[in-house]
Every structure is written in structure tokens, then in C-alpha cells.
Amino acid sequence: MSEFVLETKNLGISFGGLKAVNDVNLQIKQGEIYGLIGPNGAGKTTVFNILTGVYQPTEGTFYLNGRELRKLPQEKINHAGIARTFQNIRLFNNMTVRRNVMVGLHNRPEFKCTMLESMLRLPRHFKCEREMKKKAVEILEIFGLADERNTLACNLPYGKQRKLEIARALATEPKLLLLDEPAAGMNPHETEDLRQTVKLLREKYDITILLIEHDLKFVSGICDRITVLNFGTVIASGNTKDALSDPEVVRAYIGK
Amino acid sequence: MELLITFVNGLSLGGIYAMIALGYTMVYGIAKMLNFAHGDVIMVGGYMILLFLPINPIVAIIAAIIFCTVVGIVIEKVAYKPLRGASPLAVLITAIGVSYLLQSVAQIAFGSASRFVVIANLGTLKIGSLAIGYSTIITLICSMIVMIGLNLFVKFSKTGRAMIAVSEDKGAAQLMGINVNNIIMITFAIGSALAALASLFFLLKAPSITPTFGALPGIKAFTAAVIGGIGSIPGAMVGGLLLGVIECFAQSVPAIAPYTDAIEFSILIIILLVKPTGLLGKKRREKV
Numbered sequence: 001m002s003e004f005v006l007e008t009k010n011l012g013i014s015f016g017g018l019k020a021v022n023d024v025n026l027q028i029k030q031g032e033i034y035g036l037i038g039p040n041g042a043g044k045t046t047v048f049n050i051l052t053g054v055y056q057p058t059e060g061t062f063y064l065n066g067r068e069l070r071k072l073p074q075e076k077i078n079h080a081g082i083a084r085t086f087q088n089i090r091l092f093n094n095m096t097v098r099r100n101v102m103v104g105l106h107n108r109p110e111f112k113c114t115m116l117e118s119m120l121r122l123p124r125h126f127k128c129e130r131e132m133k134k135k136a137v138e139i140l141e142i143f144g145l146a147d148e149r150n151t152l153a154c155n156l157p158y159g160k161q162r163k164l165e166i167a168r169a170l171a172t173e174p175k176l177l178l179l180d181e182p183a184a185g186m187n188p189h190e191t192e193d194l195r196q197t198v199k200l201l202r203e204k205y206d207i208t209i210l211l212i213e214h215d216l217k218f219v220s221g222i223c224d225r226i227t228v229l230n231f232g233t234v235i236a237s238g239n240t241k242d243a244l245s246d247p248e249v250v251r252a253y254i255g256k
Numbered sequence: 257m258e259l260l261i262t263f264v265n266g267l268s269l270g271g272i273y274a275m276i277a278l279g280y281t282m283v284y285g286i287a288k289m290l291n292f293a294h295g296d297v298i299m300v301g302g303y304m305i306l307l308f309l310p311i312n313p314i315v316a317i318i319a320a321i322i323f324c325t326v327v328g329i330v331i332e333k334v335a336y337k338p339l340r341g342a343s344p345l346a347v348l349i350t351a352i353g354v355s356y357l358l359q360s361v362a363q364i365a366f367g368s369a370s371r372f373v374v375i376a377n378l379g380t381l382k383i384g385s386l387a388i389g390y391s392t393i394i395t396l397i398c399s400m401i402v403m404i405g406l407n408l409f410v411k412f413s414k415t416g417r418a419m420i421a422v423s424e425d426k427g428a429a430q431l432m433g434i435n436v437n438n439i440i441m442i443t444f445a446i447g448s449a450l451a452a453l454a455s456l457f458f459l460l461k462a463p464s465i466t467p468t469f470g471a472l473p474g475i476k477a478f479t480a481a482v483i484g485g486i487g488s489i490p491g492a493m494v495g496g497l498l499l500g501v502i503e504c505f506a507q508s509v510p511a512i513a514p515y516t517d518a519i520e521f522s523i524l525i526i527i528l529l530v531k532p533t534g535l536l537g538k539k540r541r542e543k544v
Binding site for chain 2: 009073075078083091093113118129132171191
């Protein structure tokens with residue numbers, strides 16, 4: 001077992017001649033809330049896409065609890081324990097809130113029920129469905145969404161859609177949760193609410209969190225450590241406060 | 257009363273179309289491709305029934321279902337899976353190629369002459385002066401059971417939920433840990449099994465088979481799927497039933513009977529002009 005939940009080694013990806021991400025080394029410890037920040041186009045979401053298997057890194061590799069995950073297909077990476085949310089919400093819009101979470105529960109070993117059992121509607125099918133529904137509601141309760149379980153996802157207000165995405169990701173039982181701009185477009189009240197939820201996830205579920213965020217106030221209020229990217233390379237890394245006051249970071253954000 | 261009989265016949269035929277249309281619509285919803293070889297899987301099922309009929313009709317039916325399921329999976333794995341991410345046109349052409357391949361193989365194996373496949377002589381039910389074939393009734397009941405069952409399966413089971421998730425957002429579903437390749441394979445398997453059932457019911461109606469046996473039903477069922485709104489499961493059912501009823505009514509009027517096919521395809525054109533997404537097809541709703 002490695003001492004880090006997520007460790008990336010010289011991670012990089014090039015699209016043609018463009019090095020979108022170059023030489024990124026992250027070492028995230030168990031239970032940390034880790035921020036990945038940087039100006040627009042710095043390659044933050046690209047890093048997420050590599051970590052979830054959407055892109056194959058052209059250089060370097062990454063490990064989850066010491067297990068190399070490079071080259072695994074997306075669903076296998078999820079099974080290994082990395083789940084994510086999306087910058088632009090990608091819920092299953094025409095499913096109810098509860099069904100969205102149930103999709104996340106799909107691969108949990110405790111809900112075993114084969115296709116044949118479902119087709120023949122054997123008792124195990126009903127038991128499995130019942131338990132999945134119950135579990136889904138339990139997860140929704142954490143996010144205060146249990147009352148809206150039968151609403152279609154697309155009819156939820158924006159802030160709640162973001163929360164539902166986290167709930168759906170949490171349902172896959174991740175060790176590491178990647179949040180891509182979770183506070184984007186939220187009002188101060190919703191942002192505060194989100195902050196509480198993220199902290200709760202760490203405390204109650206012992207989940208390690210890596211998040212991308214532009215709201216620096218949110219980042220400094222929640223992240224233990226951060227890494228700052230600019231043009232695909234790391235320009236600063238360390239404790240949130242120190243890294244944010246790094247002259248190079250200030251320059252990248254504000255300009256000379 | 258004549259009208260009632262025609263209507264029941266139409267529902268029965270429509271049930272078969274609906275079963276085939278489900279194969280088209282599910283594959284379209286989940287793999288985002290038109291599987292034009294689907295009609296020929298019906299033909300494969302028919303020949304399997306022909307092959308195993310000497311043993312026992314029940315064995316023949318089960319053999320046809322199993323064999324078609326395997327054929328569906330193999331087609332997907334060999335012909336379509338390598339093209340995932342290729343242009344839709346390439347996949348479409350491949351599907352047409354697979355269709356010709358199946359027809360040609362059948363022609364080599366069984367010859368191009370029409371073969372008789374008498375599964376069972378079920379007789380007719382007589383109520384007063386009215387007569388309706390038992391095969392019609394059985395077809396109607398079976399297709400209804402299959403449709404209701406499939407709807408329940410897709411709506412209220414783990415696999416079904418995963419199928420809907422994949423049809424809504426393949427990428428997001430995959431990142432939630434759903435094995436998209438598996439789901440696509442299951443979709444092809446279900447579609448092909450339904451095609452095998454359809455071949456059984458066609459053979460009960462008219463007991464002869466040729467290598468192009470699946471072509472016209474395939475196109476009609478595809479029409480039904482589009483009328484109902486391709487990608488929508490209830491749409492395929494409604495479209496199939498509608499088309500079957502229209503076909504039977506058109507055939508019952510001697511003056512227009514020769515133009516039955518033309519009428520059916522004209523209805524497709526009219527519906528597409530009025531509602532381009534089909535009857536139940538809404539933009540991104542209940543797609544599978």
C-alpha cells in the first residue's frame with residue numbers, strides 16, 4: 001500500500017504538437033481535500049480526463065493506492081475507486097433523481113442480481129431493486145435531495161443538479177472523488193452549502209477529494225493543499241496559503 | 257364484425273413488427289447506429305427453425321432463439337465494435353454489408369428456392385360466422401407479453417437502467433462504472449432474440465422461407481420504429497401495431513390491396529413531414 005491515495009508521476013499528454021499537460025506530479029494523501037487550480041486553459045480538466053481514463057497519457061503514469069491505473073478503460077478506473085463530476089453537468093436528465101443515483105450503484109457488489117434473474121423476475125430481482133432504492137435514498141439524504149427523489153433530474157434547480165452529480169459519483173463508492181468546478185455558477189449561499197457537504201464527505205465517508213475550482217475564496221476555505229497549473233505545467237504546489245501567495249501564481253492570475 | 261377480425265389480425269401482425277422494431281430502436285438508442293442487418297437475423301431464425309424442426313418444434317424454436325442471439329452478438333463484436341467512434345456512414349455501409357453477407361450465406365447453405373416450414377397446424381377459432389386463426393391469437397398474446405416484459409425489464413432492472421443511462425450519455429455512464437461494451441452486447445442479444453421470435457410468428461402465418469425472407473419485414477419494422485420515434489421503446493411498439501393494423505385494413509379492401517406497401521411507406525413520409533421525430537420521439541426523452 002502506498003502512502004498516497006493518488007500519485008501521478010510525470011503525467012503528461014500531447015495533442016499533436018501541443019503539450020496540454022506536462023510533467024504533473026501530484027501526491028495526495030488519504031483524507032485530504034486537494035485543489036487543482038489555474039487560469040482558463042491551464043489543463044486542469046485534461047488532468048481529470050487522464051485520471052478517469054477518458055484520455056490516455058502520452059507520458060508518465062498514475063497510481064491509486066499504489067495500483068497503476070494507466071491504460072485501464074474508464075469503467076475499470078471507476079471500479080478501482082475514482083469517480084468524478086463534470087464541469088458542465090452531465091446528469092441523466094430524463095431519469096428521476098433516485099434513478100440517477102441508482103445508476104451509480106450499478107457495480108456495487110452488494111447489489112448482485114443477474115440479467116436473467118431480472119428477466120424472469122425472480123425474488124432476488126425485487127430484493128435487489130428494493131435495496132438499491134433504499135441505498136439511493138440514503139445517499140440522497142446526505143445531500144438533502146431525498147424529498148426530490150422522484151423529480152426528473154433536468155427539472156432540478158442548478159445548485160441541486162450539481163449536488164446530485166456528486167451524489168451519483170459517491171454512489172459508485174470511490175476512494176478518490178474528482179470534482180470539476182463544483183461551485184461554478186453557484187450563489188454564495190449554495191457555495192457555503194457545498195463547502196459543508198464536501199467537508200462532510202471527508203469526515204463521514206473518509207473520501208479523499210481532488211477538486212478544480214476558480215473560486216479562490218472557496219479553495220482557500222476548504223483545500224488543505226493545492227497545485228497550480230498554468231499552460232499545462234505546475235507553477236506552484238503546497239499548502240493552500242503559501243501556494244496562493246507564490247509570486248508566480250499571482251502573476252499567472254493577475255498578469256504582470 | 258369483419259372489421260373486428262381485420263383489426264385483431266392487424267394487431268397480431270403489428271405485434272410481430274413491433275418485436276422487430278424494438279431491435280432497431282434499442283440498438284439505435286444505445287449504440288447510435290442503424291443495424292440494417294437486423295431484418296436478416298429474422299431469416300437466420302427461420303432457417304434455424306427449418307433445420308431443427310424434424311427434431312421437435314419446441315427444440316427448433318429454442319435453437320432459433322439461441323442461435324440468433326449468438327449471431328447478433330457475433331455481428332456486433334466482429335463488424336460493429338471495431339467501428340465504434342467511426343463515422344456513422346461507415347457503420348451504416350457495414351450494416352448493409354452484413355445484411356448481404358447473411359443473405360448470401362443462407363443462399364449457399366439452403367439454396368435460393370423457397371422452402372416450406374410447417375411448424376404446426378393450429379387451425380382456426382370459429383365464433384359464429386367469423387373465423388380467426390389460432391396462430392394469430394397466439395402471436396398477439398405472445399407479442400404483448402414480450403412487449404410488457406421488455407418494458408418492465410428496461411424500466412425496472414439494473415441492466416435496463418444501465419441501458420437507459422448509456423443511451424442518455426454514454427460517456428457519463430462509462431465514468432459511473434458501467435461497461436458500455438457489455439450493455440451494447442446485451443442490446444444486440446435482446447434484439448436478435450426478438451427477431452428469432454418474430455421469425456417463428458411469420459412462419460406460423462405463412463410457412464415458407466427464402467434467403468430474402470427478412471428483407472421486407474425488416475424494412476417495415478424499421479418504418480414502424482421511425483414512425484414511433486426511433487430510439488423510443490414505447491414508440492416502436494405503437495409504430496409496429498399501427499403499421500400492422502394499417503396493413504391488414506389496406507389488404508382487406510380489394511381496390512387498394514395491391515398498393516398496401518405503398519400506403520404504409522406513404523404514411524411514414526406523412527408522419528415524418530408532420531412530426532419529424534416520430535409519434536413518441538421527443539428530443540432526448542425516454543430513449544433507449
